[in-house]
Amino acid sequence: xxxxxxxxxxxxIVTLIALSFVVFGSVHLTGDPARFLLxxxxxxxxxxxxxxxxxxxxxxxxxxxxxxxxxxxxxxxFGNSFTARRPxxxxxxxxxxxxxxxxxxxxxxxxxxxxxxxxISAVKRDTILDKVCKAFAIFGMAAPQFWVAIMLIILxxxxxxxxxxxxxxxxxxxxxxxxxIPDMIAHLILPAFVLALAVxxxxxxxxxxxxxxxxxxxxxxxxxxKGLGDRxxxxxxxxxxALIPVITFGGISLAGLLNGSVVVExxxxxxxxxxxxxxxxxxxxxxxxxxxIMVSGAAYxxxxxVVDILYGYTDPRVxxx
Amino acid sequence: MxxxxxxxxxxxxxxxxxxxxxxxxxxxxxPLAVLALILFCAIFANLIAPHxxxxxxxxxxxxPPFSDGSHVLGTDRLxxxxxxxxxxxxxxxxxxxxxxxxxxxxxxxxVGLVSGYSGRWVDSFLMRITDAVLGFPSILVxxxxxxxxxxxxxxxxxxxxxxxWARFARMIRGEVLSVxxxxxxxxxxxxxxxxxxxxxxxxFPNVINTLMVLTSVSVGQVILLEASxxxxxxxxxxxxxxxxxxxxxxxxxxTQAWWIALFPGLIITxxxxxxxxxxxxxxxxxxxRLRRSG
Numbered sequence: 001x002x003x004x005x006x007x008x009x010x011x012x013i014v015t016l017i018a019l020s021f022v023v024f025g026s027v028h029l030t031g032d033p034a035r036f037l038l039x040x041x042x043x044x045x046x047x048x049x050x051x052x053x054x055x056x057x058x059x060x061x062x063x064x065x066x067x068x069x070x071x072x073x074x075x076x077x078f079g080n081s082f083t084a085r086r087p088x089x090x091x092x093x094x095x096x097x098x099x100x101x102x103x104x105x106x107x108x109x110x111x112x113x114x115x116x117x118x119x120i121s122a123v124k125r126d127t128i129l130d131k132v133c134k135a136f137a138i139f140g141m142a143a144p145q146f147w148v149a150i151m152l153i154i155l156x157x158x159x160x161x162x163x164x165x166x167x168x169x170x171x172x173x174x175x176x177x178x179x180x181i182p183d184m185i186a187h188l189i190l191p192a193f194v195l196a197l198a199v200x201x202x203x204x205x206x207x208x209x210x211x212x213x214x215x216x217x218x219x220x221x222x223x224x225x226k227g228l229g230d231r232x233x234x235x236x237x238x239x240x241x242a243l244i245p246v247i248t249f250g251g252i253s254l255a256g257l258l259n260g261s262v263v264v265e266x267x268x269x270x271x272x273x274x275x276x277x278x279x280x281x282x283x284x285x286x287x288x289x290x291x292x293i294m295v296s297g298a299a300y301x302x303x304x305x306v307v308d309i310l311y312g313y314t315d316p317r318v319x320x321x
Numbered sequence: 322m323x324x325x326x327x328x329x330x331x332x333x334x335x336x337x338x339x340x341x342x343x344x345x346x347x348x349x350x351x352p353l354a355v356l357a358l359i360l361f362c363a364i365f366a367n368l369i370a371p372h373x374x375x376x377x378x379x380x381x382x383x384x385p386p387f388s389d390g391s392h393v394l395g396t397d398r399l400x401x402x403x404x405x406x407x408x409x410x411x412x413x414x415x416x417x418x419x420x421x422x423x424x425x426x427x428x429x430x431x432v433g434l435v436s437g438y439s440g441r442w443v444d445s446f447l448m449r450i451t452d453a454v455l456g457f458p459s460i461l462v463x464x465x466x467x468x469x470x471x472x473x474x475x476x477x478x479x480x481x482x483x484x485x486w487a488r489f490a491r492m493i494r495g496e497v498l499s500v501x502x503x504x505x506x507x508x509x510x511x512x513x514x515x516x517x518x519x520x521x522x523x524x525f526p527n528v529i530n531t532l533m534v535l536t537s538v539s540v541g542q543v544i545l546l547e548a549s550x551x552x553x554x555x556x557x558x559x560x561x562x563x564x565x566x567x568x569x570x571x572x573x574x575x576t577q578a579w580w581i582a583l584f585p586g587l588i589i590t591x592x593x594x595x596x597x598x599x600x601x602x603x604x605x606x607x608x609x610r611l612r613r614s615g
Contacts, residue, residue, distance in 0.1 A: 150582045151583065263549050277464060281555070
């Protein structure tokens with residue numbers, strides 16, 4: 001087990017370094033950041049250019065610059081955002097809680113909706129209910145997130161006015177006040193549902209087929225023969241065993257949800273890292289993009305790492321691979 | 322027992338005619354019809370579209386669908402005909418996704434074949450890169466690429482190809498590994514056939530099925546990725562007829578003009594569904610081992 005964790009940890013670190021190298025390298029491949037920072041009128045003033053270069057440490061050799069970048073990146077120091085004129089670190093610290101909340105809410109919805117629907121689908125196999133669930137899954141995997149989001153906003157937020165259409169309300173930071181909780185949940189429902197839609201569909205299909213397999217085993221049949229009630233057999237005997245791989249998949253999908261949120265955050269004006277990333281992309285704000293991508297990437301690698309290690313605990317076959 | 326009418330005395334079935342084979346294959350007609358229709362629209366867009374998709378008709382701006390004869394699906398804020406823009410959107414979709422997926426397939430296949438056949442450090446090196454690309458959500462990699470290359474159709478195509486090749490490489494490598502040690506390959510090696518020839522003549526034909534299945538399953542994802550990038554404003558310029566852009570424009574008129582966002586998104590969904598169904602069918606047809614239960 002220790003060896004497995006060590007190997008997996010090493011892989012994670014290597015991927016992270018590769019990511020940082022790509023992020024840092026692409027700035028240098030595609031242009032000269034010092035020249036980019038110059039005001040347009042001063043474009044040909046070489047003295048200003050040289051001063052700029054020195055000020056940002058851009059006159060040093062590539063590898064030294066990369067080393068500096070790494071050391072700073074660990075402290076989330078990516079310099080100042082070009083547009084907001086304040087450290088990227090401050091923006092990141094404001095935005096990370098929003099993205100994490102959204103991803104967690106998405107995962108809760110994915111498991112909370114996907115698992116029961118999958119089980120019901122399997123138990124009521126080939127009924128109307130099963131077919132409706134199947135149609136929902138097919139739709140969930142094919143519909144573009146941004147479009148589903150807009151349609152839900154038109155209906156639920158605009159036409160019926162049940163839910164807020166965008167933003168986090170007056171929520172900031174990690175923890176809400178007691179009085180903020182209802183408002184926070186109201187703001188979370190739509191974006192979290194859209195974010196989770198494809199995962200709900202996937203979990204549903206997975207839960208259904210796992211459940212069908214288990215319902216066919218001898219011990220479940222025996223429990224039925226023994227005279228246990230349907231509810232007892234389904235939820236206690238069958239579901240418990242069927243759901244181990246499904247829940248693991250839910251954990252893995254958290255990594256995806258953390259990053260799948262760019263589109264969702266944009267549509268719902270959700271003040272998270274994804275929105276920050278797109279703002280940076282559209283305004284050529286390199287420090288902001290670097291910061292957002294490094295944080296998203298690191299979060300992705302870390303979640304995948306933790307899930308893999310947990311997976312190794314539950315399923316010994318993984319370790320030996 | 323009555324002999325099957327197609328069985329001869331020797332018990333040998335004559336080869337089935339094309340018509341019989343098509344009937345046995347149980348082709349997914351509805352998805353195929355949808356895809357054929359989209360292809361037709363893409364090719365003949367300029368002939369069947371009732372209006373020029375870039376023509377403004379300000380007098381008739383924000384017309385709801387089915388309200389008058391000349392704009393069946395309504396108009397946008399400048400009076401551009403929605404139906405025509407949707408039809409030209411099919412062409413745009415094809416122009417952006419087809420080349421990028423072809424490049425992704427070519428690159429992925431080459432990497433997969435080389436990696437699987439050479440083994441050792443070449444394999445570990447190429448697979449490390451592949452895993453790194455696979456390890457990140459496509460949209461993140463695509464955003465990184467677009468940031469540094471700038472927005473535009475070409476860069477969106479590069480971004481799509483750069484994120485999609487890895488899946489092909491992984492899958493093809495796996496297939497190659499399973500074929501590499503089979504007798505016919507080893508015989509060819511003993512016979513002194515060059516590596517290039519072995520890969521091309523003996524390994525490649527064995528991965529074609531996998532390649533076709535993976536392609537048809539991936540197309541839906543690629544269309545969604547392209548639409549998302551267009552929606553985010555990273556691809557074509559606003560005003561161009563691309564489905565993702567249309568939805569983005571509709572977003573500004575949520576309360577007044579629901580139809581601007583509704584139709585393009587619905588079409589994307591239907592097309593992706595059609596590809597997904599077709600991909601599932603192809604997988605079942607070409608490789609019954611992969612057939613899923615239920």
